[in-house]
Amino acid sequence: MSFGSRLNAIGKWIPNGRKIVDVGTDHAYLPVLLAQESKITGAIAADIAEGPCAAAQRTVDLYGLGNIIEVRCGDGLSIVAPGEADIVVIAGMGGVTMVDILEKSSPVVESLERLVLQPMNRAELLRSWLLQHNWHLHAEDLIPEGDKLYEVIVAEKGTCEKPIDDVYYEIGPLLLATHHPLLAKHIKRLMDRYAYLLTAMDNSAAAKHSEKYQEFLRRKNKLEELYNENYSS
Numbered sequence: 001m002s003f004g005s006r007l008n009a010i011g012k013w014i015p016n017g018r019k020i021v022d023v024g025t026d027h028a029y030l031p032v033l034l035a036q037e038s039k040i041t042g043a044i045a046a047d048i049a050e051g052p053c054a055a056a057q058r059t060v061d062l063y064g065l066g067n068i069i070e071v072r073c074g075d076g077l078s079i080v081a082p083g084e085a086d087i088v089v090i091a092g093m094g095g096v097t098m099v100d101i102l103e104k105s106s107p108v109v110e111s112l113e114r115l116v117l118q119p120m121n122r123a124e125l126l127r128s129w130l131l132q133h134n135w136h137l138h139a140e141d142l143i144p145e146g147d148k149l150y151e152v153i154v155a156e157k158g159t160c161e162k163p164i165d166d167v168y169y170e171i172g173p174l175l176l177a178t179h180h181p182l183l184a185k186h187i188k189r190l191m192d193r194y195a196y197l198l199t200a201m202d203n204s205a206a207a208k209h210s211e212k213y214q215e216f217l218r219r220k221n222k223l224e225e226l227y228n229e230n231y232s233s
């Protein structure tokens with residue numbers, strides 16, 4: 001079975017010989033992919049909902065990988081003890097849910113070597129949380145799949161960095177510093193989102209005079225400035 005470019009690109013951030021937890025595993029495709037490549041020594045495929053847990057167990061049984069992958073049903077990392085895994089992967093959820101999962105299980109999170117995160121939105125919240133909780137950004141990637149662009153954030157324990165403008169948390173400081181090949185498309189999408197929000201707010205006088213409107217405008221302008229700095233000829 002092909003597991004898709006997104007899961008393959010996430011999997012490349014798992015070094016060999018580690019034990020992982022895949023939070024929100026759904027069908028357990030990522031742990032199965034990594035076990036098939038003999039990359040991991042063990043995995044906990046975790047999900048909050050019974051349907052995905054049952055689907056995960058079916059996939060694990062189908063591939064005969066029950067000796068490597070254990071399915072556990074529960075909220076976030078509540079079903080994991082500190083030291084049971086080296087790396088936690090959380091993919092395909094919103095940034096708010098991810099921060100909540102990390103926040104609620106600090107002893108487990110503190111025992112990890114690496115976090116591999118693929119938020120569907122609000123990546124800036126996640127980056128900001130990481131940098132305020134003794135993690136640093138080890139790598140960032142953008143993965144195209146269909147008409148989507150997925151962000152991957154790889155964090156390791158280490159010095160907190162100085163807080164930076166939220167706009168950089170939105171773009172991804174490493175994507176910017178390394179001039180990721182898909183960065184222009186990524187910044188353009190962020191700019192378009194603010195343009196859309198501002199246009200919607202233009203219809204209401206109260207919204208147009210709100211602090212939120214001014215903040216969105218500031219961010220859109222800052223994104224435009226960064227885009228022009230990097231991509232205008």
Ligand SMILES: C[S@@+](CC[C@H](N)C(=O)[O-])C[C@H]1O[C@@H](n2cnc3c(N)ncnc32)[C@H](O)[C@@H]1O
Pocket residue numbers: 023024025026027046047048049052074075076077090091092093097101
């Ligand atoms: C869209 S799927 C993502 C599946 C897979 N991780 C991927 O990236 O393809 C999101 C999964 O996260 C699970 N989920 C949502 N909140 C969760 C939580 N707090 N703890 C564990 N799993 C959660 C859902 O039940 C669902 O199966």
